[in-house]
Each structure stands twice: as structure tokens, then as C-alpha cells.
Amino acid sequence: MAIHFYDTQPGATTAYNEAVTQGAEFIIGPLLPNEVEELQKVNDKLTNTVPQLYLNQTEHFTPQPNQFYFSLSPAQEASDAAYKLFNDGVKLPLLLASNDPIGKRMADSFKQTWLTLTSNNAEVHYYDAGDQMKLTVQEALGVKDSQARISRMRDLLGSRLESDFRSRQDIDAIYMISGSQDLALLKPFLDVNFSVFSEPVALYTTSRSRLENESTQAAQDLNQLMISDIPWLMRPSNETQMVSELWSTWSNSQKRLYVMGFDSLELVNRLAQMRAFPGYQFMGRSGALSVKPNGVIDRQLSWGQYTKGQLKPL
Numbered sequence: 001m002a003i004h005f006y007d008t009q010p011g012a013t014t015a016y017n018e019a020v021t022q023g024a025e026f027i028i029g030p031l032l033p034n035e036v037e038e039l040q041k042v043n044d045k046l047t048n049t050v051p052q053l054y055l056n057q058t059e060h061f062t063p064q065p066n067q068f069y070f071s072l073s074p075a076q077e078a079s080d081a082a083y084k085l086f087n088d089g090v091k092l093p094l095l096l097a098s099n100d101p102i103g104k105r106m107a108d109s110f111k112q113t114w115l116t117l118t119s120n121n122a123e124v125h126y127y128d129a130g131d132q133m134k135l136t137v138q139e140a141l142g143v144k145d146s147q148a149r150i151s152r153m154r155d156l157l158g159s160r161l162e163s164d165f166r167s168r169q170d171i172d173a174i175y176m177i178s179g180s181q182d183l184a185l186l187k188p189f190l191d192v193n194f195s196v197f198s199e200p201v202a203l204y205t206t207s208r209s210r211l212e213n214e215s216t217q218a219a220q221d222l223n224q225l226m227i228s229d230i231p232w233l234m235r236p237s238n239e240t241q242m243v244s245e246l247w248s249t250w251s252n253s254q255k256r257l258y259v260m261g262f263d264s265l266e267l268v269n270r271l272a273q274m275r276a277f278p279g280y281q282f283m284g285r286s287g288a289l290s291v292k293p294n295g296v297i298d299r300q301l302s303w304g305q306y307t308k309g310q311l312k313p314l
Helices: 012-021 033-044 074-087 101-118 131-140 143-157 180-193 217-222 238-246 252-267 271-276
Strands: 052-054 067-069 093-098 123-127 173-177 202-205 225-229 282-284 287-291 297-300 302-307 310-313
Touching: 012 033, 033 052, 074 101, 074 173, 074 202, 074 225, 074 297, 093 101, 093 131, 101 123, 101 173, 123 131, 131 180, 173 180, 180 202, 180 217, 238 252, 252 282, 271 287
Parallel strands: 052 067, 093 123, 093 173, 173 202, 202 225
Antiparallel strands: 225 302, 282 287, 287 297, 302 310
């Protein structure tokens, strides 16, 4: 297989036409959403198009038999998390999501999948960074109501009344949709706002929350927390060590894109068959991959759990 690279800087359409003119049999890319939209408009006008694997996904598109969409979608990750919680036997999850476009998109995706699986709505509380985060956690766990009841009782019976707050006991899991900086505060806020009368609940989060340096003290504070990520980053290997040594400044996000490139090449000769057989999964570095009827690549991620400050695969 010969691989040729085309720079989209002069224009995605220009690069596409150059590739087709030079006899490309399959096109991978582009990556940027605006370039994907640009080429979609071009391909919609053509009757015979070269098979193509876009490395991103637009919200609205017309499915074409030889066009596929592969992205590291946060919304897709949240939907996959809904399946994970459901398969773990969770009945009543609580979502704490960052009050931003990504947090809302992921929460909506989780809610939609959870509704499909259970016919029930998932409860979501959106938090803002800073002091408001603690208040959101207390409200979500029912602590504010408990503290208000204690205050009323003290007004009636006197300040010598001994009491301890109670947190709600109906939820059995919390899914945190946050970045790693927010998680460093969010997890401790949860720990201190669970009352001594409540049973601990399962805690889940997303790859966005993952620490860049998991040997730090911060990882010790994440014990028992479960997190989703690509299999390649969940299980260290000679390859992950080599990449870390060659590109020591790369973040986890950059490593995920690197792995996505590997999987894209592996998928080229499999996509048509995967689309024809929905149950066909390819175990890639970025997840267990399958193709939906509309050509979107679906990813099933791996899960790990922090134990004594170390992330262990589940």
C-alpha cells in the first residue's frame, strides 16, 4: 500500500482534487470540521466519488455508500458510558457536567442513550468552575436541603442541638463530565458531601478527566474512580513507552490522535464489510470499532479504575 500526503492548507477541495487526479483509490481525512463540511458539499454534487474516511463528523450529513466518518467524539464517549453503567447494574445515575458546550453535548448524549436503555430520564446538574461547583454538588446530593432542615431545628430547639447532615440515598452512581482540572476539585467535594449515613456509590468519569501525570499526589485522591479511555492508553506497552520517549511533550489528546491515524489505515480494507455486517467489530488501538448503517464509526472504549493512586485496567 502506497501512502501519499496532501496539505489542506491551500484548500481541502484543492488537495482532494489533486489526490483524485493522481489516482487515489481511498482518501483518509480531512480532520478539521470546516474542511469535512467543504468536501461533503463537493461530494454531494458528484456521481462517482472515491471512497473516503473523514476524520471528523458533522452534525448533519447525507449518508453515502462509500463515505465513512471516524472521530474521537466526546458525545459518543458519553453514550458508551451509558451502556457501561447500564451493564454494571446502575439503576439511578446522577450526572455532574461542566456548564459548557462539550459538557452539555456529552450530557445530552448520555441522557438519550440512557432513555433508550431504561425508558427513564437521567438527572443532570451543570456546574460552573470556582465556588459554584461546591454549591452544585451540595444541591445535587441534597445536602443543602438537609442543612436547611438542621438550621430550622436549631432555631426551634437551640444551638446546642447535635446534628450531622444527610445526603440523598436514592442514587447508585455518579458520572462526572469534566476536565482534569475540574475533577481535582469535584471529586473531593463529593467525598466531603456524602454523609456518614450513606452508602458509597460508584463513581465514573470520562477521558477528558484523565491526568497527564498519574504519578502525582492528585492521583491518590481519585481512588475507586472509574474512567474510560482508548485501550492503547489504558494498557502500557512497548509501543506506548516508545511514543512517550520519542515525543515526550505530547499530551494524551495528541496520543489519541496518533492512535486514530493507525486505526484509520487498518480500517481501509475493512469498512465495506463492517458496514454490511453491523455485528462486525474491529479491535483497534482506539477502541472496539464498528460501522453504523450511516457510515459512522462507533467506538467502544476500555475502562480502568484508580487504586492506590494508580490506574488499573478493568
